Amino acid sequence: MKVAVLLSGGVDSAVALKLLQKEGHLVEAFYLKIWLEEDEEFAHECPWQEDLSYVTAVTDYLHVPLTVVPMQKQYYEKIVDYTVSQAKQGNTPNPDVFCNTYIKFGAFFDLLGHTYDRIATGHYAQRIDTSDGVYLATSADTIKDQTYFLSYISKKQLQTALFPIGGYTKKEVRELAAQFGLPNSLRKDSQGLCFLGKIKFKDFLRHHLGVQKGVFIDFETGKVVGTHEGAWFYTSGQRQGIGLPAGPWYVVSKDIENHTVVISRDYKNLTSRRKNFFAAHCRWISEQVPKDGFFKIKLRHGPTYHSAAVTFTDDKAYVCLYDPDQGIAPGQFAVFYQDTICLGGGIIQP
Numbered sequence: 119m120k121v122a123v124l125l126s127g128g129v130d131s132a133v134a135l136k137l138l139q140k141e142g143h144l145v146e147a148f149y150l151k152i153w154l155e156e157d158e159e160f161a162h163e164c165p166w167q168e169d170l171s172y173v174t175a176v177t178d179y180l181h182v183p184l185t186v187v188p189m190q191k192q193y194y195e196k197i198v199d200y201t202v203s204q205a206k207q208g209n210t211p212n213p214d215v216f217c218n219t220y221i222k223f224g225a226f227f228d229l230l231g232h233t234y235d236r237i238a239t240g241h242y243a244q245r246i247d248t249s250d251g252v253y254l255a256t257s258a259d260t261i262k263d264q265t266y267f268l269s270y271i272s273k274k275q276l277q278t279a280l281f282p283i284g285g286y287t288k289k290e291v292r293e294l295a296a297q298f299g300l301p302n303s304l305r306k307d308s309q310g311l312c313f314l315g316k317i318k319f320k321d322f323l324r325h326h327l328g329v330q331k332g333v334f335i336d337f338e339t340g341k342v343v344g345t346h347e348g349a350w351f352y353t354s355g356q357r358q359g360i361g362l363p364a365g366p367w368y369v370v371s372k373d374i375e376n377h378t379v380v381i382s383r384d385y386k387n388l389t390s391r392r393k394n395f396f397a398a399h400c401r402w403i404s405e406q407v408p409k410d411g412f413f414k415i416k417l418r419h420g421p422t423y424h425s426a427a428v429t430f431t432d433d434k435a436y437v438c439l440y441d442p443d444q445g446i447a448p449g450q451f452a453v454f455y456q457d458t459i460c461l462g463g464g465i466i467q468p
Contacts, residue, residue, distance in 0.1 A: 209449025355445020
């Protein structure tokens with residue numbers, strides 16, 4: 119097949135490229151440049167330059183043609199604006215989910231990807247082809263599994279996708295990188311959101327939303343126990359980064375209009391530990407709304423599933439968890455599974 123491979127500079131996509139090359143496919147590499155000049159100014163560096171240097175080293179080593187694709191305009195409109203507007207409303211956005219849907223398998227496909235048989239990435243996920251259709255399945259590595267971030271892609275997008283490392287664990291991918299002699303085999307994994315790299319999300323929000331002084335309120339006493347620089351810097355269930363003594367403190371709720379953040383030191387006993395919530399704007403990879411029943415659900419990226427009873431209506435899902443979760447955050451995604459199959463997801467509502 120003729121395959122477009124999206125490289126990030128990390129070891130996962132580099133191994134994916136090499137595996138496809140070994141299988142005899144005609145591979146071409148692409149690096150999507152998404153940073154705007156104004157963002158580079160606030161970051162005080164070129165966040166993409168180091169990534170691109172690793173991408174170039176890998177493609178030169180493997181003798182694979184590389185194209186750098188400017189996608190700053192599309193990324194700003196679809197991802198950055200969405201992230202900033204959601205945070206400003208008090209929600210907790212998840213731009214990595216939208217990045218896959220609207221950029222990697224969206225804008226890139228429209229621009230160049232449609233001329234290839236497949237678009238390959240270094241995601242830890244598996245595409246399962248059967249006689250009755252194509253399915254998105256979890257990866258061999260339960261901790262690194264990234265189906266959560268792929269849950270919003272369409273059936274058509276999945277049909278064009280390849281995930282070459284989905285059947286491997288991270289440890290095995292590292293071993294393959296060393297075996298192949300890839301120049302980035304020892305590079306550390308990136309942390310945080312897809313478009314920020316080493317830049318802290320709080321610094322990104324500070325640049326776009328500024329500072330708005332407010333107060334921390336103790337849930338139990340109703341008293342002011344400290345000050346903060348903006349309610350949009352915090353999310354439900356958050357424990358790290360509150361910066362007050364006599365903790366640990368947990369974020370219970372926040373009020374963007376009044377610039378208040380309610381916190382508690384006894385989160386496990388709070389009524390805010392919800393079991394029930396609505397997910398809206400749901401998308402189903404099969405294009406079929408699931409029947410009401412019992413499902414496994416992820417409320418965030420990671421190996422943890424919740425068991426839940428779910429009722430579906432059009433593009434909404436009413437979820438009743440068996441066990442409460444301390445960090446059900448509006449704006450984040452609830453992703454639904456049957457066994458190892460990722461069905462799709464929706465956005466958690468306030």
